Amino acid sequence: MMQGEIMKILVCLRIGPDGEISPFDECAYELALSVENAEVSLLTMGEIKVKDKLLSLTRLGAKTAYLLNDNAFxxxxxxxxxxxxxxxxxxxxxxxxxxGRQSLIGxxxxxxxxxxxxxNFNLITNVxxxxxxxxxxxxxxxxxEGKISAKTPTLITVERIxxxxxxxxxxxxxxxxxxxxxxVNAQISxxxxxxSPTKVLDTKENTSGKRKCKFITFEQLESVINSSLEKEQKEFENKITNQKLNKALCITNAPKKYAENLFENIVIHEKNDVNSVISKIKAEKPDAVLFGSDSVSKRVSALVAAKMDLGLCADCTALQVVSNTLYMIRPALSGSVIAKIKSETKPALATVRTTKSSSNIVVSAGxxxxxxxxxxxxxxxxxxxxxxASRKCVDNGILPYEMQVGLTGKTISPKVYIAIGISGAVHHIVGMSKSAxxxxxxxxxxxxxxxYADYGIISEFNL
Ligand SMILES: Cc1cc2nc3c(=O)[nH]c(=O)nc-3n(C[C@H](O)[C@H](O)[C@H](O)COP(=O)(O)OP(=O)(O)OC[C@H]3O[C@@H](n4cnc5c(N)ncnc54)[C@H](O)[C@@H]3O)c2cc1C
Structure with a gap:
């Protein structure tokens, strides 16, 4: 940076009811503080009690913290x-x-x-x-996506780095x-x-991913892996009713299986790009637009939703049609509950879990x-x-962050997931529960x- 140039960086934080900050937001703040010649400030929207937390956060280097607080929000x-x-x-x-890349509450x-x-800022995600x-x-x-450059003003979303x-x-x-x-001259409507176009209708305890474990020995392990590799991947859990909506627009082929049985017509649009998706939505007038859950789809879907002021439900694990209404089902609150969500705007937008592992088998260390x-x-x-890897394994420097599976790592669904020395915290389970x-x-x-395992060996790792 040129000498004397002051860069104004604003860090957006989500602060939870007990004053906790998402680990990703903490990383965004730390990254901002590490920029030379930067004037860092903070912004959050929340209850007035958050003021004390913000004040204590300014002790780390931000001169000013802004709190958006109003019953209207x-x-x-x-x-x-x-x-x-x-x-x-x-x-x-x-x-x-x-x-931060994401909060933990939502x-x-x-x-x-x-x-x-x-x-209308440039955007770089997953930094x-x-x-x-x-x-x-x-x-x-x-x-x-490798190295990405953008002209300022730019917004970046930061990984847990x-x-x-x-x-x-x-x-x-x-x-x-x-x-x-x-x-801030907000329009109250x-x-x-x-x-808010998305409405949470119902939540229940998340027991998905629970399995009946059969205990085996190390001698049986190889044959269990081989037979598991031959098994068909378990399907997602759409509730099939005999009701159907008219049309789903699938962005790429990835989310197509979620639309089957729920829509009379399925249109596939291969171009995962904001403007072409918007044109296609205007031309097709679908009831729902489904995206995959890779990082490009997540970014494109959120940009489309914001540009068209449409509700978007992220990371759905199932869809249902009841009385001509589409319900989107997703894990929430760190995966501990399953929420049933409806969009008040049409078309309903959703990203559906389609993550695949490049390998058939993942061996994960805890x-x-x-x-x-x-x-x-x-x-x-x-x-x-x-x-x-589990987060504790990563945090202790045993394996790198790129390998971390779970809420603050990646979501994978290999044919076989072998968890070695992992206790099975819910934060880990949400990242691997779709493994076959x-x-x-x-x-x-x-x-x-x-x-959460189909097979278990009660032993220290001994191979
Ligand atoms: C906001 C937040 C986000 C989080 N995000 C993630 C995430 O993305 N991913 C994630 O994994 N965690 C995440 N966590 C952490 C998570 O809650 C757990 O703390 C973490 O998963 C525990 O890691 P572990 O199972 O490796 O370690 P531990 O809980 O310490 O378990 C180690 C296990 O190893 C077993 N063991 C001991 N010795 C041996 C041996 N010799 N051989 C085999 N087994 C042995 C023990 O019986 C124990 O069950 C998050 C936590 C929070 C609060």
């Missing part, structure tokens, strides 16, 4: 949140906006993308590092400014519940495999498997992972 979905945030950003006028990965669209930065442009290394620093004893607090709906990691790697190589066959190896017979 209560009940906002991602679109209404992006709208309110965009008004505040327009007032603050930063050069760059940093968001974990849709939509708000940042929709915010970029509402602001792993900043390669270069000046007042006019930014170049980032991304998780799935670092840890937020702690305040030093001598650090001073900045200031917190509260904006009401009026302060676009805020809160009235501005913290329990820390002393046998070389043996685990050798075993994976022997059976031509990809490696995966799950095999768990763990010496603790009460480890929750066995509830």
């Amino acid at each position: 209560v009940g906002s979905d991602t679109l209404a949140t992006a709208y309110a945030l965009s008004l505040a950003v327009k007032k603050i006028k930063p050069d760059l906006v940093f968001c 974990d849709t990965a939509q708000t940042g993308v929709m915010l970029a669209q509402k602001l 792993m590092s900043i390669e270069s930065l000046d007042k006019n442009s930014i170049v980032c290394q991304t998780r799935d 670092n840890s937020l620093r702690l305040p030093s004893i001598r650090s001073k607090s900045g200031e917190v400014k509260v904006f009401s709906a009026n302060d 676009k805020c809160g519940l009235s501005g 913290f329990g495999a820390k002393t046998s990691i070389e043996k685990v790697k050798k075993f994976a190589k022997k059976i031509s498997a990809d490696l995966g 066959t799950v095999i768990a190896i763990n010496p603790d017979k009460n480890a929750p992972i066995f509830e």
Whole structure:
């Protein structure tokens, strides 16, 4: 960056009811603080009690924190949140906006993308590092799409790449400014519940992914892997009713199986690009538009939703049609509950879980495999498997973040998932529960992972 140039960076955070911040948002803040000559500020929308948390966060380096607080904002979905945030950003006028990839409460990965669209900012998603930065442009290394550059103003969404620093004893607090709906000239009809096209109708405990575990020995392992590889991949769990809606538009072939049996007509559009998807929607007038769940589809769907002011439901695991209405089913609250969601706008937009592993087998190591990691790697190589990892394994430097499976890592669905030394926390399970066959190896017979496994070996890893 040129000497003397000050870069204004605004970091958007979601702060939960107990003051917790998404790990991705913490990474976005840390990344902003690490930029030289940057003036960092923070923005969140939430309850007035969040003010104290914001104040304590300013001790890390942000001079000002902005809190959007108004009864009008209560009940906002991602679109209404992006709208309110965009008004505040327009007032603050930063050069760059940093968001975490996703929050943990909603974990849709939509708000940042929709915010970029509402602001008309350039957008770079899934950022792993900043390669270069000046007042006019930014170049980032991304998780799935290599190096990407954009002219400022730009919004980036950040992966879980670092840890937020702690305040030093001598650090001073900045200031917190509260904006009401009026302060940012918000149109009340676009805020809160009235501005939210998606409505959560019902939630229930998420027991999906639970399986009946058959216990085996190491001697039986090879034949179990071989027979599992031959088994057909388990289908998603659409509820088939004899009612059908007229038309689904599928963006690429990936989400097609979700539309089968629920729509009279299925139109496939191969071009996963915002403008061509919008033209196709206008031409076809479908009841629903379905996208896959890879990072490009997630970005394109959120941009389309924000541009057309349509409701978007992320990461659906099933769809249902009842009384001429499409219901979208998805895990929420870190995967602990299943939510049933309806869109008030037409067409309904959804991304559906279609993630595939490039390999048929993934051998995933947990913290329990820390002393046998070389043996685990050798075993994976022997059976031509990809490696995966739990977060605790990654956080302890045993395997790299790229391998992390779970809520704050990746979602995979290989034919065979072998969990070695993984306890089976819900945050891990949401990333692998769509695997066709799950095999768990763990010496603790009460480890929750066995509830999510088809086969189990009660033992330390011993191959
Ligand atoms: C907001 C948030 C997001 C998160 N995101 C993720 C995520 O994306 N992915 C993820 O994985 N976690 C995530 N976590 C962490 C998650 O809650 C668990 O803490 C983590 O998955 C535990 O990792 P583990 O099973 O490897 O370790 P542990 O819970 O320590 O379990 C280790 C297991 O190894 C077994 N063991 C011990 N010795 C051996 C041996 N010799 N051989 C075999 N087994 C052995 C033990 O019996 C135990 O069951 C997240 C947590 C939070 C709060």
